[in-house]
Amino acid sequence: MTELIDPTFYIKMYEQMLTIRSFEEKAIELFEHNLIRGNIHPCIGQEAVSVGVCLALRREDYMLNTHRGHGNCIAKGADLKRMMAELLGRSTGYCKGKGGSMHIADFEGGNLGANGIVGGGLPIAVGAGISIQNRGTDQVVACFFGDGAVNQGTFHESMNLAAIWKLPVIFICENNQYALSTPIQEAISIPKISDRALAYGIPGVTIDGNDVTEVYIQMRKAVERARSGKGPTLLDCVTYRFYGHFTGDPGRGITYRSKEEMEEWLRRCPIKRLREYLFREGLLSEEKEEEIQSHVKKSIEEAVRFAQESPFPNPEEATQDLFY
Amino acid sequence: MNLRELTNTEAMVEALKEEMTRDPSIFIIGEDLVAHGGIFGQFIGLPEAFPGRVIDTPISETCIVGAGLGAALTGMRPFVDLHFADFTTCAMDEIVNQVAKIRYMFGGQAKIPLVIWAPDGAGLSAAAHHSQSLEAWFIHTPGLKVVSPCFPYDVKGLIKTSIRSDDPIIFFMHKKIFSRKGPVPEEEYVIPLGKAEIKHPGTDVTIITYSIMVLHALEVAEEMEKEGIRVEVLDLRTLWPMDWERIAESVTKTHRVIIAHEACLTCGFGAEISARIQEELFDELDAPIFRVGAYRVPIPFSPPLERFVIPGKESLKKTIYNMFGKEIDSK
Numbered sequence: 001m002t003e004l005i006d007p008t009f010y011i012k013m014y015e016q017m018l019t020i021r022s023f024e025e026k027a028i029e030l031f032e033h034n035l036i037r038g039n040i041h042p043c044i045g046q047e048a049v050s051v052g053v054c055l056a057l058r059r060e061d062y063m064l065n066t067h068r069g070h071g072n073c074i075a076k077g078a079d080l081k082r083m084m085a086e087l088l089g090r091s092t093g094y095c096k097g098k099g100g101s102m103h104i105a106d107f108e109g110g111n112l113g114a115n116g117i118v119g120g121g122l123p124i125a126v127g128a129g130i131s132i133q134n135r136g137t138d139q140v141v142a143c144f145f146g147d148g149a150v151n152q153g154t155f156h157e158s159m160n161l162a163a164i165w166k167l168p169v170i171f172i173c174e175n176n177q178y179a180l181s182t183p184i185q186e187a188i189s190i191p192k193i194s195d196r197a198l199a200y201g202i203p204g205v206t207i208d209g210n211d212v213t214e215v216y217i218q219m220r221k222a223v224e225r226a227r228s229g230k231g232p233t234l235l236d237c238v239t240y241r242f243y244g245h246f247t248g249d250p251g252r253g254i255t256y257r258s259k260e261e262m263e264e265w266l267r268r269c270p271i272k273r274l275r276e277y278l279f280r281e282g283l284l285s286e287e288k289e290e291e292i293q294s295h296v297k298k299s300i301e302e303a304v305r306f307a308q309e310s311p312f313p314n315p316e317e318a319t320q321d322l323f324y
Numbered sequence: 325m326n327l328r329e330l331t332n333t334e335a336m337v338e339a340l341k342e343e344m345t346r347d348p349s350i351f352i353i354g355e356d357l358v359a360h361g362g363i364f365g366q367f368i369g370l371p372e373a374f375p376g377r378v379i380d381t382p383i384s385e386t387c388i389v390g391a392g393l394g395a396a397l398t399g400m401r402p403f404v405d406l407h408f409a410d411f412t413t414c415a416m417d418e419i420v421n422q423v424a425k426i427r428y429m430f431g432g433q434a435k436i437p438l439v440i441w442a443p444d445g446a447g448l449s450a451a452a453h454h455s456q457s458l459e460a461w462f463i464h465t466p467g468l469k470v471v472s473p474c475f476p477y478d479v480k481g482l483i484k485t486s487i488r489s490d491d492p493i494i495f496f497m498h499k500k501i502f503s504r505k506g507p508v509p510e511e512e513y514v515i516p517l518g519k520a521e522i523k524h525p526g527t528d529v530t531i532i533t534y535s536i537m538v539l540h541a542l543e544v545a546e547e548m549e550k551e552g553i554r555v556e557v558l559d560l561r562t563l564w565p566m567d568w569e570r571i572a573e574s575v576t577k578t579h580r581v582i583i584a585h586e587a588c589l590t591c592g593f594g595a596e597i598s599a600r601i602q603e604e605l606f607d608e609l610d611a612p613i614f615r616v617g618a619y620r621v622p623i624p625f626s627p628p629l630e631r632f633v634i635p636g637k638e639s640l641k642k643t644i645y646n647m648f649g650k651e652i653d654s655k
Contacts, residue, residue, distance in 0.1 A: 094431065112398070123390020123394065124394035125394060127391035131395040131400045154417075158387050158390070160387075324489075
């Protein structure tokens with residue numbers, strides 16, 4: 001992993017994490033101004049998982065995503081303009097306005113889509129793994145899901161099938177510790193989600209999901225294992241979502257999370273942590289930081305402008321795209 | 325055309341064999357397929373002919389269907405065997421929320437060359453969990469195509485078309501017709517989806533039907549001929565897309581309609597067809613549209629109970645007599 005001694009690699013991580021955060025902040029702002037309808041599930045606070053995981057992937061590798069999936073989309077290489085257009089329901093969006101925030105897919109970039117059903121992506125990831133094995137390529141599948149998904153039947157069926165067939169699937173639990181309002185401690189009877197890997201005879205690790213380098217290192221190991229035909233890994237990335245479940249969550253989740261807990265996790269912000277590390281190690285200067293911030297700001301502004309200038313789909317398009 | 329007699333099972337195996345030879349991206353996945361070619365022998369010879377391409381799975385219906393979808397999205401053409409149509413319930417999220425919606429929800433980015441094959445139907449004392457006809461659920465779900473043929477010729481042609489289709493297909497086959505024989509050409513052919521076929525021409529009443537009820541309808545048509553009622557039997561073969569053109573043609577010819585299926589009558593496919601006919605062809609009708617279907621109860625085990633619940637030849641005859649104001653033969 002020579003990239004870990006390359007300063008530009010850390011700068012890349014930092015810029016991607018900042019991009020995700022800015023995208024989400026802008027999306028929340030647009031939602032509050034009624035320019036985005038429905039709801040959004042911001043991933044603010046979880047950026048290190050998205051970036052750490054996706055930097056270990058190639059473009060042709062597959063990804064299955066969740067309803068809280070903007071960050072994973074961005075990290076997998078999606079175009080911010082087409083993402084924002086989708087959030088605004090425009091015809092230039094990734095799904096031509098048919099999917100919205102919860103259902104962005106980018107098949108050309110290996111992103112097989114975000115699922116509104118908790119645990120919905122896991123069986124699809126297994127199928128993509130079977131396909132890779134059949135076609136004999138060395139691709140892998142990164143399957144994201146939340147801690148809420150680990151008690152769905154799909155989690156168990158998928159882990160088992162991937163394990164018995166040694167499929168190249170990496171199961172990544174974005175463990176933000178709450179399934180909507182239910183704390184994970186009340187939802188499982190074992191200390192860690194990764195303990196479940198034992199039941200399927202595969203490696204499982206619980207990691208600090210707010211440490212992007214740690215996520216990257218563990219993901220690289222899992223990817224190498226998968227690419228060499230040794231089978232799946234379960235990564236339990238412990239993190240926190242600062243904004244609660246969704247834009248409609250009262251007080252960013254204050255009805256089920258204590259103020260102290262929320263403040264404590266704000267102190268553990270993954271971006272802040274990386275930034276401090278970069279300054280400490282002399283990998284980032286204030287000048288360089290300003291340059292990155294202005295670049296990120298510009299790309300988000302461009303995405304919003306593109307989305308707002310794009311037309312809404314014609315109503316008749318609602319009957320298209322059902323069948324091939 | 326060189327015809328031979330094949331059973332429905334043989335026709336299906338032949339179709340799969342030809343398609344799997346032609347296209348290496350096709351594979352079959354499901355429970356208990358390899359040991360003896362499927363629990364109905366529906367894949368007999370295929371595990372040996374195509375090593376590694378007939379995949380046995382643990383009992384995980386949810387994940388089998390979801391995995392079929394994942395493979396279909398990434399360049400393969402999976403043929404998923406669901407053992408029994410009743411087991412679709414274990415994979416309803418996969419079928420209804422994933423398979424049916426992914427292409428549309430993602431703005432047409434995906435194609436889904438996936439066949440989900442499931443034996444359905446009652447009449448074998450298999451009781452409530454192995455006897456259902458659930459096609460109406462899937463016809464009701466946008467994004468799915470539904471096929472339910474009953475003759476070997478149609479089975480072979482439609483299996484081939486379904487495999488080649490880039491849209492998800494739910495393919496039902498009634499368990500009681502597996503060993504039924506019929507002529508099948510030796511030459512290559514396919515049957516397009518969405519095309520019904522008149523299996524018995526008539527001028528007095530049309531029975532619109534599919535699957536095993538076609539066989540009952542054909543027997544009734546023969547018998548009615550002797551009584552001077554000329555029955556037209558229209559076999560839909562594909563339920564969705566529905567062949568409205570062929571339905572309208574027949575209704576316009578006979579002006580009387582019976583719609584028959586083995587599934588429960590309430591909210592069955594017959595209700596949809598009936599509604600469409602009265603909306604668009606009301607002036608063509610000389611009599612109310614009648615429907616024939618099962619009672620709205622689970623399929624019971626004991627033979628007399630099961631016979632009572634599901635429709636057959638007698639229910640069709642009774643309906644025709646009713647329609648034409650005839651007394652029912654007490655025999």
